[in-house]
Amino acid sequence: MTTLRQRRSLALALRLAAAVGLTALFLFPIYWLFMISFKTPEEIYAFPPKWFPGRIQFDNYAVLFKDGDAVTVWNSLVVAFCSTVVAMFLGTICGYSLARFSTGGRRLSDWIVSQRMIPPIAVVFPIFLLYVYLHLVDTYAGLIVLYAAFNLPYVIWMMRGYILDIPAALEESALVDGCSRWQVIWRVVLPMCRAGLFATAIFAFVFAWNDFIFALVLTRTEVATYTVQITHYFGGQSNFWAKISAMSVLGTAPIFVAMAFVQRYFVRGVSLGAVKG
Amino acid sequence: MSTLAIPRAGFAQRHFNYLLVGPAILLLLLIGIFPLVYLLIVSFQGITMTDNSSDFIGADNYRALFADARLWQALLHTAIFTAISLPIELALGLAMALLFLDRMPGRAIFVALLLLPVVVSPIVSGATWSLMFDHRFGPINQIIGWLHGAELTLLWTISPHLVYPAIIVAEIWQWTPFMFLLLLAALGNVDRSQLEAAQIDGAGWWRTFHRIVLPAIRPVMTIAILIRGLDLFRLFDIVWALTKGGPGTMTETISIFTYVKGFQQFETSYTAAVALLVIVLLSALLMLALRRVELAR
Numbered sequence: 001m002t003t004l005r006q007r008r009s010l011a012l013a014l015r016l017a018a019a020v021g022l023t024a025l026f027l028f029p030i031y032w033l034f035m036i037s038f039k040t041p042e043e044i045y046a047f048p049p050k051w052f053p054g055r056i057q058f059d060n061y062a063v064l065f066k067d068g069d070a071v072t073v074w075n076s077l078v079v080a081f082c083s084t085v086v087a088m089f090l091g092t093i094c095g096y097s098l099a100r101f102s103t104g105g106r107r108l109s110d111w112i113v114s115q116r117m118i119p120p121i122a123v124v125f126p127i128f129l130l131y132v133y134l135h136l137v138d139t140y141a142g143l144i145v146l147y148a149a150f151n152l153p154y155v156i157w158m159m160r161g162y163i164l165d166i167p168a169a170l171e172e173s174a175l176v177d178g179c180s181r182w183q184v185i186w187r188v189v190l191p192m193c194r195a196g197l198f199a200t201a202i203f204a205f206v207f208a209w210n211d212f213i214f215a216l217v218l219t220r221t222e223v224a225t226y227t228v229q230i231t232h233y234f235g236g237q238s239n240f241w242a243k244i245s246a247m248s249v250l251g252t253a254p255i256f257v258a259m260a261f262v263q264r265y266f267v268r269g270v271s272l273g274a275v276k277g
Numbered sequence: 278m279s280t281l282a283i284p285r286a287g288f289a290q291r292h293f294n295y296l297l298v299g300p301a302i303l304l305l306l307l308i309g310i311f312p313l314v315y316l317l318i319v320s321f322q323g324i325t326m327t328d329n330s331s332d333f334i335g336a337d338n339y340r341a342l343f344a345d346a347r348l349w350q351a352l353l354h355t356a357i358f359t360a361i362s363l364p365i366e367l368a369l370g371l372a373m374a375l376l377f378l379d380r381m382p383g384r385a386i387f388v389a390l391l392l393l394p395v396v397v398s399p400i401v402s403g404a405t406w407s408l409m410f411d412h413r414f415g416p417i418n419q420i421i422g423w424l425h426g427a428e429l430t431l432l433w434t435i436s437p438h439l440v441y442p443a444i445i446v447a448e449i450w451q452w453t454p455f456m457f458l459l460l461l462a463a464l465g466n467v468d469r470s471q472l473e474a475a476q477i478d479g480a481g482w483w484r485t486f487h488r489i490v491l492p493a494i495r496p497v498m499t500i501a502i503l504i505r506g507l508d509l510f511r512l513f514d515i516v517w518a519l520t521k522g523g524p525g526t527m528t529e530t531i532s533i534f535t536y537v538k539g540f541q542q543f544e545t546s547y548t549a550a551v552a553l554l555v556i557v558l559l560s561a562l563l564m565l566a567l568r569r570v571e572l573a574r
Contacts, residue, residue: 029405030393032409049414049415094302097298098298103297103298111309115308117507118308119559120513120532121535122552125312125316145304145307152304181293211398248405252397255397259393260389263392266458267458267461270459271459271497275463
């Protein structure tokens with residue numbers, strides 16, 4: 001006869017084993033990607049495949065910096081950062097207005113959130129034609145404006161939710177104490193929802209940073225982002241594996257770090273605020 | 278919100294709420310209204326790579342939509358990817374959420390690690406899987422070879438029989454953790470006292486799950502399905518990285534089709550009609566879906 005305690009610890013051991021197995025399964029592709037970037041060409045094109053690099057070496061990264069390809073990571077940083085700043089500023093004040101004054105009613109907020117869902121390819125095509133006319137193709141400004149616009153519905157919606165979470169009473173007393181309405185926003189509202197503000201900014205940044213399709217259409221050589229650069233290494237017979245993996249790691253490692261700070265807000269962030277987590 | 282109500286003061290004060298919304302709306306017009314208007318105009322013209330005249334040619338482009346087998350196939354491919362990936366992601370995500378629901382050592386670390394695939398750029402995850410699926414130097418064929426006992430050369434990104442499984446595996450890898458994390462949060466919010474009451478009443482695991490847990494997490498499930506369904510309708514990056522829509526046009530999604538028409542074949546006016554069709558289809562789907570779900574109101 002097994003005791004209840006024995007059965008419980010057996011169940012836990014089985015669950016742990018399943019958890020370890022699943023996590024390993026989901027992490028293996030990321031491990032593979034990162035590891036290839038540290039391999040020598042002989043190790044990458046070894047048959048059968050080598051499961052560990054012989055020793056960690058950074059030649060694959062050095063090549064990217066020497067050839068100037070790494071500048072595409074800088075381009076990604078510039079457009080993602082600037083567009084996030086614009087979207088956060090415009091989106092937060094708009095979200096405040098929706099939250100506190102129900103501006104435009106339900107119809108406006110529905111329209112805004114539906115803009116989040118529009119298919120990028122259908123939008124980027126007319127935008128491309130417009131940008132050709134305005135000479136904005138392959139410029140920072142062009143990409144920044146588009147990413148800001150595309151992230152705006154997300155920021156408005158999330159900030160509206162975070163502002164609704166904080167009580168309006170403090171704002172009322174600040175108004176009574178003689179603060180202007182702008183002061184109320186900057187001194188009372190924003191400090192109170194700074195965690196949500198930070199998490200929303202990180203997510204908006206990651207969306208712009210990870211985008212491929214807008215950058216594919218709207219960049220040529222000057223401001224190509226890292227995602228576009230990766231696809232330049234795809235080609236017929238010989239994929240430049242070392243470059244693909246090293247460039248991917250340069251683009252992926254920063255997001256992993258950023259996510260560590262906002263993990264608590266992850267579920268809320270990716271569910272458009274629908275699940276509070 | 279009595280004291281927050283706009284007082285009867287100067288113009289800027291009275292319209293403060295509109296002042297805050299205005300700049301954002303202005304920027305949103307760039308993606309919300311301009312494309313619709315512009316696509317509508319261009320789609321009634323006859324601009325192609327060789328013909329740059331902006332004369333109006335009526336509804337020819339729209340008539341051509343219906344005769345374009347490749348377009349409908351692209352929609353079909355998109356539907357196939359969605360119909361296969363989405364249920365698997367949901368079922369697997371739910372199973373994982375149930376596994377991780379109760380306390381276990383290292384739970385927080387497992388959850389933090391399982392989140393990583395979701396935040397990787399889809400183009401990077403496509404690239405990663407093209408390294409994984411490489412027929413000679415990739416680990417997948419190696420592992421299958423071991424299990425099979427003989428060396429195998431499966432052409433995952435080229436062979437017509439294998440491209441769909443390859444793309445769907447990559448898709449499931451990236452987005453199952455999304456379902457997992459949302460459902461884990463939902464399961465964590467299920468009312469404990471109800472579960473205990475069911476246990477006292479002697480309800481079995483399945484009965485409890487079916488009658489109490491499932492209804493409780495249904496709203497979150499609906500939203501997760503909605504978000505993923507809309508994402509899959511726009512599927513582009515992973516397919517682009519793995520097959521570019523090939524072999525031939527076998528894995529071409531509607532987004533890839535639109536891209537090829539507009540930016541490789543330069544069928545400007547026809548692409549405008551296609552893009553408008555995509556927007557109309559998606560809006561219809563969205564309206565149907567939004568009727569069933571309230572986004573965090």
